Amino acid sequence: MNITDMTAVQLSAAIRAGETTAVEAAEAVLAKIEEEDKKYNCYVTVDREGALAQAKKVQAQIEAGELTGPLAGVPVALKDNLCTEGLLTTCSSKILHNFVPTYTAEAVKNLVRAGAVILGKTNMDEFAMGSTTETSAYGPTKNPRNTDHVPGGSSGGSAAAVAAGECVYAIGSDTGGSIRQPASYCGVVGMKPTYGTVSRYGLIAYGSSLDQIGPLAKDVTDCATVLEALASHDRKDSTSIARDDTNFTAALTEDVKGLRIGIPNDYLGEGLDDEVKEAVLQAAKVLEEKGAVVERFDLSLVEYAIPAYYTIAAAEASSNLERFDGIKYGYRTEEYAGLHNMYKKSRSEGFGEEVKRRIMLGSFVLSSGYYDAYYLKALKVKALIKKAFDEAFAKYDIILGPVAPTTAPKLGESLADPIRMYLGDIYTIAVNLAGLPGISVPCGQDSKGLPVGLQLIGDCFQEKKLIRAAYSYEQEVCRHE
Amino acid sequence: MANVISDETIEYVGILAKLELSDKEKEQAKSDMGRMLDYIDKLGELDTTDVEPMSHVFPVQNVFREDVVTNGDDREKLLSNAPQEKDGMFMVPRTFD
Numbered sequence: 001m002n003i004t005d006m007t008a009v010q011l012s013a014a015i016r017a018g019e020t021t022a023v024e025a026a027e028a029v030l031a032k033i034e035e036e037d038k039k040y041n042c043y044v045t046v047d048r049e050g051a052l053a054q055a056k057k058v059q060a061q062i063e064a065g066e067l068t069g070p071l072a073g074v075p076v077a078l079k080d081n082l083c084t085e086g087l088l089t090t091c092s093s094k095i096l097h098n099f100v101p102t103y104t105a106e107a108v109k110n111l112v113r114a115g116a117v118i119l120g121k122t123n124m125d126e127f128a129m130g131s132t133t134e135t136s137a138y139g140p141t142k143n144p145r146n147t148d149h150v151p152g153g154s155s156g157g158s159a160a161a162v163a164a165g166e167c168v169y170a171i172g173s174d175t176g177g178s179i180r181q182p183a184s185y186c187g188v189v190g191m192k193p194t195y196g197t198v199s200r201y202g203l204i205a206y207g208s209s210l211d212q213i214g215p216l217a218k219d220v221t222d223c224a225t226v227l228e229a230l231a232s233h234d235r236k237d238s239t240s241i242a243r244d245d246t247n248f249t250a251a252l253t254e255d256v257k258g259l260r261i262g263i264p265n266d267y268l269g270e271g272l273d274d275e276v277k278e279a280v281l282q283a284a285k286v287l288e289e290k291g292a293v294v295e296r297f298d299l300s301l302v303e304y305a306i307p308a309y310y311t312i313a314a315a316e317a318s319s320n321l322e323r324f325d326g327i328k329y330g331y332r333t334e335e336y337a338g339l340h341n342m343y344k345k346s347r348s349e350g351f352g353e354e355v356k357r358r359i360m361l362g363s364f365v366l367s368s369g370y371y372d373a374y375y376l377k378a379l380k381v382k383a384l385i386k387k388a389f390d391e392a393f394a395k396y397d398i399i400l401g402p403v404a405p406t407t408a409p410k411l412g413e414s415l416a417d418p419i420r421m422y423l424g425d426i427y428t429i430a431v432n433l434a435g436l437p438g439i440s441v442p443c444g445q446d447s448k449g450l451p452v453g454l455q456l457i458g459d460c461f462q463e464k465k466l467i468r469a470a471y472s473y474e475q476e477v478c479r480h481e
Numbered sequence: 482m483a484n485v486i487s488d489e490t491i492e493y494v495g496i497l498a499k500l501e502l503s504d505k506e507k508e509q510a511k512s513d514m515g516r517m518l519d520y521i522d523k524l525g526e527l528d529t530t531d532v533e534p535m536s537h538v539f540p541v542q543n544v545f546r547e548d549v550v551t552n553g554d555d556r557e558k559l560l561s562n563a564p565q566e567k568d569g570m571f572m573v574p575r576t577f578d
Contacts, residue, residue, distance in 0.1 A: 379534035
């Protein structure tokens with residue numbers, strides 16, 4: 001029995017059966033981190049003492065029969081933009097280098113209630129702005145499948161930690177693809193639920209109308225199990241939705257007969273790597289052979305999603321990041337002349353380049369004289385994009401396509417040309433604009449041995465269809481391996 | 482580049498964003514923002530005459546609750562994050578004379 005190879009569901013069963021304990025599990029994963037993380041830099045903070053203390057407590061509760069669920073005693077890694085009481089939370093930014101939250105994010109509380117053991121906080125693009133985890137103030141994370149390549153981003157540390165066995169599962173956040181794309185690059189399963197399904201209370205905001213928390217896991221079963229634990233209605237998040245259908249594990253059945261799957265022609269066009277395309281179409285064929293009805297169609301408006309997204313996300317970011325001013329927490333500059341100079345210097349020294357770029361753009365598109373032409377225009381295009389998806393989901397249960405146009409790029413190749421990097425988000429970004437759920441499932445690798453991800457997109461509140469299709473695909477592929 | 486960002490615009494945006502950029506950063510910001518706006522101008526190709534701007538994908542209403550304190554006194558914990566504090570308060574530079 002090798003603990004670091006086990007899924008969460010397998011590990012919790014072994015703990016319940018007395019084959020191992022929560023403490024042994026935490027120790028095994030902490031040892032793996034100790035041994036491997038110098039190579040990958042998945043973590044900003046490892047909380048060894050806290051994890052072992054929590055594991056001991058959880059083990060007692062399991063033995064007392066108080067904790068019986070599938071996450072009890074299982075070690076988890078949290079993206080470093082989720083507030084954790086008493087544990088450093090940096091957003092991978094210098095401006096929060098010393099920030100210790102006084103409360104815990106609601107989604108994390110839900111995991112703790114389920115018996116999770118928190119290992120530490122994972123590296124990310126600074127304030128979740130980036131697609132490679134290279135904009136972190138604490139150095140880049142490397143892809144465990146090939147350390148010359150990026151793990152993707154912004155939840156790159158979380159995806160890499162799952163791939164490297166440095167946690168059993170991890171939590172990320174997805175504003176424009178930040179769970180699905182790193183999951184794809186690292187060969188793990190990642191899911192962004194419908195907007196409003198998981199409370200954002202305690203998630204340090206980037207683009208509030210787009211941000212959602214979700215799981216990164218070793219398989220679809222864990223992914224559904226973790227999402228079920230994360231989801232809750234929370235009065236502290238005014239956009240939280242009261243759902244009575246969050247028993248996502250009920251959808252872990254192998255059945256896609258009659259499921260209508262649409263592949264947008266616009267997702268297979270120019271810019272898509274041939275090997276990625278082939279792997280994705282092969283996956284579609286697997287689902288078709290299992291009884292799904294697969295068709296091609298025109299989604300339309302795909303090329304407008306990125307400019308609309310960057311306008312809206314930058315606008316929201318410029319407003320959300322105003323709170324970092326060197327007064328109540330975080331970095332304050334050494335020397336200054338008066339209050340305003342202190343604000344300006346603290347922010348300019350505390351934020352990295354990409355964050356400043358987006359704050360500048362966001363401030364501009366919201367400024368008087370430009371608000372209508374840029375920000376309002378983007379919100380109108382968002383309405384059109386939502387309508388295009390509504391029309392697609394009148395015909396199909398699921399939209400299928402790639403997660404990203406290529407496999408993981410090499411380290412150091414992306415940041416020089418921001419617009420080119422933004423174009424890599426073309427297949428994931430519209431999902432956030434329309435509030436839809438999306439899942440990334442590994443579907444093979446390219447000739448360099450880098451993982452390819454299959455993306456399944458559902459209509460709002462249709463996570464179960466995605467889980468059912470993803471699970472069916474995964475089971476079929478497992479049988480052939 | 483169709484969008485040429487002037488020095489005045491960058492100064493003004495810097496004030497709105499509360500960022501102090503070096504001369505080199507300003508030049509970079511001018512070019513970056515110009516390129517991004519050229520790219521965003523693509524949205525102009527779409528006719529949105531009768532389209533309502535969508536800020537939220539679901540119909541949302543105000544969420545009300547009773548104004549009751551539910552958390553405890555976190556003053557000490559909160560102040561422990563402050564760059565400077567004095568007598569149980571955040572310390573800030575002098576704001577008026």
